[in-house]
Amino acid sequence: MTSKVLPQPERDEIRVDAVLQALGEPVRLTIVRALAENPAGVCCGDIELPVTASTRAHHLKTLREAGVLSTHTDGTRRISILRREDLDALYPGLLTGILSAKQ
Amino acid sequence: MTSKVLPQPERDEIRVDAVLQALGEPVRLTIVRALAENPAGVCCGDIELPVTASTRAHHLKTLREAGVLSTHTDGTRRISILRREDLDALYPGLLTGILSAKQ
DNA sequence: TCAGTAGTTCGATCGTCATCGTACTACGAT
DNA sequence: ATCGTAGTACGATGACGATCGAACTACTGA
Numbered sequence: 001m002t003s004k005v006l007p008q009p010e011r012d013e014i015r016v017d018a019v020l021q022a023l024g025e026p027v028r029l030t031i032v033r034a035l036a037e038n039p040a041g042v043c044c045g046d047i048e049l050p051v052t053a054s055t056r057a058h059h060l061k062t063l064r065e066a067g068v069l070s071t072h073t074d075g076t077r078r079i080s081i082l083r084r085e086d087l088d089a090l091y092p093g094l095l096t097g098i099l100s101a102k103q
Numbered sequence: 104m105t106s107k108v109l110p111q112p113e114r115d116e117i118r119v120d121a122v123l124q125a126l127g128e129p130v131r132l133t134i135v136r137a138l139a140e141n142p143a144g145v146c147c148g149d150i151e152l153p154v155t156a157s158t159r160a161h162h163l164k165t166l167r168e169a170g171v172l173s174t175h176t177d178g179t180r181r182i183s184i185l186r187r188e189d190l191d192a193l194y195p196g197l198l199t200g201i202l203s204a205k206q
Numbered sequence: 207t208c209a210g211t212a213g214t215t216c217g218a219t220c221g222t223c224a225t226c227g228t229a230c231t232a233c234g235a236t
Numbered sequence: 237a238t239c240g241t242a243g244t245a246c247g248a249t250g251a252c253g254a255t256c257g258a259a260c261t262a263c264t265g266a
Contacts, residue, residue: 016204017129024124055225057244076233076242091204093196101119158255160214179212179263
């Protein structure tokens with residue numbers, strides 16, 4: 001059983017600037033929407049994105065370092081989970097508002 | 104009485120990407136917070152910002168074009184107002200969530 | 207009319223970042 | 237062991253954007 005959680009900010013280290021900047025990018029917003037639909041977590045590579053693997057990794061790192069998502073290993077896979085509890089506690093309504101957008 | 108509303112997107116033209124990107128910048132977030140505290144509107148130059156007038160104008164334009172705020176002239180002054188009604192209708196909870204951030 | 211004030215626009219600069227290909231690491235299966 | 241797969245790290249590149257100063261516009265008041 002080799003499961004490790006990748007480094008991420010604690011709840012009180014999350015900055016709203018960083019969160020909003022992370023969310024203000026189309027590809028990353030797509031990732032967040034996919035995670036929101038799968039509260040159990042999503043394997044990175046399973047999200048359809050119009051970018052290469054390295055760019056995908058870059059965006060996932062950005063989101064993780066901003067505190068938007070959490071990633072843990074599962075064999076060779078990396079499972080990402082939206083940090084909904086933390087974000088809702090810090091910015092109640094923010095995620096709901098964003099996810100309710102039509103587009 | 105010379106009062107004109109500067110060009111801005113209609114409600115249905117507002118894109119969540121653009122809004123989030125606009126909000127994901129410290130100076131612009133400061134502006135939004137100032138506007139939130141003054142629902143009647145704020146004169147651009149009255150917001151204390153660590154940037155020059157031209158940079159301030161740039162940020163205000165960005166926020167206006169993203170649909171975050173509305174600006175109308177009042178003599179030589181420009182009054183900016185947060186488009187809270189539109190944003191709340193499109194992304195309920197988003198503004199509240201952001202503004203509830205401690206920092 | 208003329209000067210002053212509020213604000214924008216333009217052009218330049220510089221930093222950040224989205225993107226890619228390549229090389230690398232880690233794990234599982236054979 | 238070694239091969240394949242999942243994903244990251246690195247370095248380069250190109251685009252975008254935050255910033256500034258200077259020139260410009262628009263309005264007010266003397």
